[in-house]
Amino acid sequence: xxxxxxxxxxxxxxxxxxxxxxxxxxxxxxxxxxxxxxxxxxxxxxxxxxxxxxxxxxxxxxxxxxxxxxxxxxxxxxxxxxxxxxxxxxxxxxxxxxxxxxxxxxxxxxxxxxxxxxxxxxxxxxxxxxxxxxxxxxxxxxxxxxxxxxxxxxxxxxxxxxxxxxxxxxxxxxxxxxxxxxxxxxxxxxxxxxxxxxxxxxxxxxxxxxxxxxxxxxxxxxx
Amino acid sequence: xxxxxxxxxxxxxxxxxxxxxxxxxxxxxxxxxxxxxxxxxxxxxxxxxxxxxxxxxxxxxxxxxxxxxxxxxxxxxxxxxxxxxxxxxxxxxxxxxxxxxxxxxxxxxxxxxxxxxxxxxxxxxxxxxxxxxxxxxxxxxxxxxxxxxxxxxxxxxxxxxxxxxxxxxxxxxxxxxxxxxxxxxxxxxxxxxxxxxxxxxxxxxxxxxxxxxxxxxxxxxxxxxxxxxxxxxxxxxxxxxxxxxxxxxxxxxxxxxxxxxxxxxxxxxxxxxxxxxxxxxxxxxxxxxxxxxxxxxxxxxxxxxxxxxxxxxxxxxxxxxxxxxxxxxxxxxxxxxxxxxxxxxxxxxxxxxxxxxxxxxxxxxxxxxxxxxxxxxxxxxxxxxxxxxxxx
Numbered sequence: 001x002x003x004x005x006x007x008x009x010x011x012x013x014x015x016x017x018x019x020x021x022x023x024x025x026x027x028x029x030x031x032x033x034x035x036x037x038x039x040x041x042x043x044x045x046x047x048x049x050x051x052x053x054x055x056x057x058x059x060x061x062x063x064x065x066x067x068x069x070x071x072x073x074x075x076x077x078x079x080x081x082x083x084x085x086x087x088x089x090x091x092x093x094x095x096x097x098x099x100x101x102x103x104x105x106x107x108x109x110x111x112x113x114x115x116x117x118x119x120x121x122x123x124x125x126x127x128x129x130x131x132x133x134x135x136x137x138x139x140x141x142x143x144x145x146x147x148x149x150x151x152x153x154x155x156x157x158x159x160x161x162x163x164x165x166x167x168x169x170x171x172x173x174x175x176x177x178x179x180x181x182x183x184x185x186x187x188x189x190x191x192x193x194x195x196x197x198x199x200x201x202x203x204x205x206x207x208x209x210x211x212x213x214x215x216x217x218x219x220x221x222x223x
Numbered sequence: 224x225x226x227x228x229x230x231x232x233x234x235x236x237x238x239x240x241x242x243x244x245x246x247x248x249x250x251x252x253x254x255x256x257x258x259x260x261x262x263x264x265x266x267x268x269x270x271x272x273x274x275x276x277x278x279x280x281x282x283x284x285x286x287x288x289x290x291x292x293x294x295x296x297x298x299x300x301x302x303x304x305x306x307x308x309x310x311x312x313x314x315x316x317x318x319x320x321x322x323x324x325x326x327x328x329x330x331x332x333x334x335x336x337x338x339x340x341x342x343x344x345x346x347x348x349x350x351x352x353x354x355x356x357x358x359x360x361x362x363x364x365x366x367x368x369x370x371x372x373x374x375x376x377x378x379x380x381x382x383x384x385x386x387x388x389x390x391x392x393x394x395x396x397x398x399x400x401x402x403x404x405x406x407x408x409x410x411x412x413x414x415x416x417x418x419x420x421x422x423x424x425x426x427x428x429x430x431x432x433x434x435x436x437x438x439x440x441x442x443x444x445x446x447x448x449x450x451x452x453x454x455x456x457x458x459x460x461x462x463x464x465x466x467x468x469x470x471x472x473x474x475x476x477x478x479x480x481x482x483x484x485x486x487x488x489x490x491x492x493x494x495x496x497x498x499x500x501x502x503x504x505x506x507x508x509x510x511x512x513x514x515x516x517x518x519x520x521x522x523x524x525x526x527x528x529x530x531x532x533x534x535x536x537x538x539x540x541x542x543x544x545x546x547x548x549x550x551x552x553x554x555x556x557x558x559x560x561x562x563x564x565x566x567x568x569x570x571x572x573x574x575x576x577x578x579x580x581x582x583x584x585x586x587x588x589x590x591x592x593x594x595x596x597x598x599x600x601x602x603x604x605x606x607x608x609x610x611x612x613x614x615x
Binding site: 056076080081082084085087089091095097098099100104108109110111112115116 | 226227228230231234235237238239562563565566567568569570571572573574576
């Protein structure tokens with residue numbers, strides 16, 4: 001088991017080009033190993049916050065700390081490397097590459113690091129795929145899978161590097177209630193096994209009671 | 224082991240296989256022409272040069288230098304005027320060198336009919352296959368290996384020369400040639416030629432002829448006019464003249480044998496000294512055109528190379544257009560693959576990874592196109608070199 005990262009966001013302010021109002025997050029603190037939900041109305045900046053935590057964007061102002069690293073002050077190269085190695089990402093639209101099969105999609109984080117998947121990685125994938133319920137689907141291309149199976153495959157990919165932090169942006173948004181619950185269950189089970197911190201942006205209030213904490217974007221803790 | 228980058232590039236190319244295939248074919252098509260032209264020119268140049276090096280001195284009547292060169296070395300085209308046979312005798316009298324007379328007149332199934340002497344065999348280091356013999360008698364012939372192969376001819380077969388003037392009833396008739404030998408392949412224009420004695424060649428050219436014995440009682444259907452002192456025969460009914468032991472003696476040449484025509488004269492010299500002497504003697508005769516084959520050929524090839532520069536410029540422009548087009552395709556491709564690119568970036572692809580991925584894909588496509596172009600050009604050149612198409 002690895003120790004998950006704590007996440008601290010302080011005074012975050014980010015203005016997207018052409019947007020009138022900047023995204024504001026006064027303070028957000030997520031403890032290591034915690035499973036947190038981020039909620040808020042559309043356009044309030046949930047995805048912006050997640051992107052800032054992931055180091056995909058650098059906020060105009062404020063500080064984002066992930067683990068012991070102040071990711072908002074890292075250079076582009078370091079942020080990419082940090083994201084590759086330490087963060088698992090799950091997206092609403094799965095973002096699986098259509099020209100790769102599920103096995104290759106799962107190994108993509110390794111390939112981006114210039115690393116060829118070894119025997120250990122194959123064994124790990126088999127294990128994870130089995131727990132994700134996609135062990136028989138590894139040779140298939142994404143278009144040959146159902147929506148739920150694709151999101152399971154995306155979760156499997158996010159877990160391949162055993163990241164201390166898992167960020168999921170509306171992971172259930174494209175799924176029916178049953179499939180959404182199953183995917184979230186899977187994400188939590190795997191995070192529990194590895195001790196990873198999980199932050200999920202969601203609209204689905206019926207899922208909130210499954211989280212340790214729920215944060216509203218205004219920074220006000222709601223439960 | 225394939226690097227992950229190359230693997231990703233190959234996977235992407237295979238996923239868009241129609242687009243990839245079209246791109247590879249386009250690049251191959253663009254590349255094959257200049258590569259093939261370069262190869263053909265090299266091949267022809269080598270063949271032409273080797274022939275000119277083995278034929279240092281060619282002599283003919285004044286006129287076009289290139290016509291004489293092509294005629295004497297490669298048995299192609301005609302020369303404006305001929306030179307008399309006595310030139311060959313005079314060269315022989317010089318000593319040190321051997322004249323190799325050439326009389327090129329007529330064709331056999333479109334292959335050049337070359338009248339020459341047995342010296343031609345040793346001059347060109349030609350060998351007869353099997354137990355063939357060089358023509359000893361009138362109407363006997365030796366054929367090149369390519370002629371034998373293409374026309375399905377062998378020793379013992381008979382083949383008529385081609386009609387020169389099909390509707391000229393008063394003209395010379397095709398002569399039936401008896402094949403006495405087939406040359407071993409030499410990879411030179413000799414493979415495509417039919418060799419006969421000078422006498423046979425002169426008969427074909429109408430310089431000599433024979434008489435056919437006609438019995439008015441038997442051959443009455445050939446008689447056009449029958450007077451008490453003269454019988455006029457219908458010439459149109461004869462399809463070809465066949466030299467037989469019975470009529471061979473009737474063949475003869477009118478006039479001085481020294482004046483019989485040669486279309487070219489090659490000079491076989493054992494060393495440079497003999498060659499220089501022969502050249503200097505022949506050049507004193509203003510009625511002759513004396514060519515140094517190598518320098519003439521270089522001049523001729525220089526003109527061809529100038530034409531190639533234009534072709535190279537054209538290829539360069541096509542290449543530039545292709546690069547621009549390729550750039551456009553890549554730009555559009557990045558747009559189409561925006562989502563894929565975004566995913567790679569979000570998953571933490573190293574800086575420049577996407578650019579390297581696209582570059583690798585382009586490199587693979589260009590590489591495959593170039594390889595295909597190279598293979599196709601090589602196959603075309605080999606096909607030509609193997610004799611499937613006529614070479615010089």
